[in-house]
Amino acid sequence: xxxxxxxxxxxxxxxxxxxxxxxxxxxxxxxxxxxxxxxxxxxxxxxxxxxxxxxxxxxxxxxxxxxxxxxxxxxxxxxxxxxxxxxxxxxxxxxxxxxxxxxxxxxxxxxxxxxxxxxxxxxxxxxxxxxxxxxxxxxxxxxxxxxxxxxxxxxxxxxxxxxxxxxxxxxxxxxxxxxxxxxxxxxxxxxxxxxxxxxxxxxxxxxxxxxxxxxxxxxxxxxxxxxxxxxxxxxxxxxxxxxxxxxxxxxxxxxxxxxxxxxxxxxxxxxxxxxxxxxxxxxxxxxxxxxxxxxxxxxxx
DNA sequence: CAATAATACTGATGCGTTGG
DNA sequence: CCAACGCATCAGTATTATTG
Numbered sequence: 254x255x256x257x258x259x260x261x262x263x264x265x266x267x268x269x270x271x272x273x274x275x276x277x278x279x280x281x282x283x284x285x286x287x288x289x290x291x292x293x294x295x296x297x298x299x300x301x302x303x304x305x306x307x308x309x310x311x312x313x314x315x316x317x318x319x320x321x322x323x324x325x326x327x328x329x330x331x332x333x334x335x336x337x338x339x340x341x342x343x344x345x346x347x348x349x350x351x352x353x354x355x356x357x358x359x360x361x362x363x364x365x366x367x368x369x370x371x372x373x374x375x376x377x378x379x380x381x382x383x384x385x386x387x388x389x390x391x392x393x394x395x396x397x398x399x400x401x402x403x404x405x406x407x408x409x410x411x412x413x414x415x416x417x418x419x420x421x422x423x424x425x426x427x428x429x430x431x432x433x434x435x436x437x438x439x440x441x442x443x444x445x446x447x448x449x450x451x452x453x454x455x456x457x458x459x460x461x462x463x464x465x466x467x468x469x470x471x472x473x474x475x476x477x478x479x480x481x482x483x484x485x486x487x488x489x490x491x492x493x494x495x496x497x498x499x500x501x502x503x504x505x506x507x508x509x510x511x512x513x514x515x516x517x518x519x520x521x522x523x524x525x526x527x528x529x530x531x532x533x534x535x536x537x538x539x540x541x542x543x544x545x546x547x548x549x550x551x552x553x554x
Numbered sequence: 555c556a557a558t559a560a561t562a563c564t565g566a567t568g569c570g571t572t573g574g
Numbered sequence: 575c576c577a578a579c580g581c582a583t584c585a586g587t588a589t590t591a592t593t594g
Binding site: 275276292308313 | 557558559560561
């Protein structure tokens with residue numbers, strides 16, 4: 254992109270002068286002489302080819318163009334100041350912002366975060382749960398955990414955890430008129446879906462079950478809601494091993510039969526190429542990988 | 555007179571080119 | 575690749591002009 258930018262010190266001088274409506278006060282603010290401000294403003298006006306101020310006797314007025322240019326200049330300078338401040342604060346401040354999708358945050362990351370806090374009490378982790386891909390250039394996010402196939406451009410992405418997919422349900426469903434004991438029994442139960450609508454179809458296909466309609470049953474926008482519904486005995490959910498691990502250990506969910514499907518995609522740790530070795534980011538990454546290891550789901554490239 | 559902007563001028567720094 | 579040169583730009587001071 255080719256930009257046509259005015260001399261930036263001149264813009265800065267103009268903005269201060271316009272705000273104060275005085276070259277002298279602007280000079281005080283910027284710690285230069287009044288003449289320097291006069292110079293700068295003049296040069297900006299010359300560069301633009303139009304007057305920004307009307308000089309009155311002992312008074313300064315903005316022209317109409319100056320008025321609207323002030324709004325633009327002020328906005329740009331504010332944003333530049335803010336962005337610069339953030340950039341400089343980023344490493345000093347002990348805050349680490351991690352973006353990940355809601356289900357993973359709620360069922361896997363947050364329950365384990367206490368251990369990170371214990372190991373790194375100086376780093377405050379901020380979890381930003383949202384399901385859209387983060388743009389590190391636009392948002393104030395240090396790193397992210399994403400699910401997918403990898404190969405994203407312009408970022409460092411390390412595959413660290415895989416998963417398997419299998420049905421889970423409340424232990425209540427193991428009893429009753431149609432106890433869930435084998436995949437064939439699914440036809441007597443309600444299937445619960447998340448937005449990955451293909452999952453049940455794939456699983457049933459892999460399990461060789463053809464008399465269960467993979468499209469029926471309620472659908473939820475997040476896996477954590479699906480799991481909640483399953484815990485309440487509303488039906489059978491397809492569980493992703495990292496997300497249901499804890500619930501199974503606690504006994505709120507059970508895996509009624511052994512057959513599992515290995516997921517096609519994996520979990521990735523993602524951060525900007527340039528900041529991969531920054532201490533707090535590396536610390537979080539190492540901890541994350543160790544947690545996956547602990548769960549026995551760590552994979553290494 | 556006091557406050558203000560404009561003008562003239564100056565020294566320092568930055569930047570692109572050039573030649574070894 | 576690097577040092578040297580020269581020009582352009584920048585930021586400043588001193589001074590002048592204007593005006594209530």
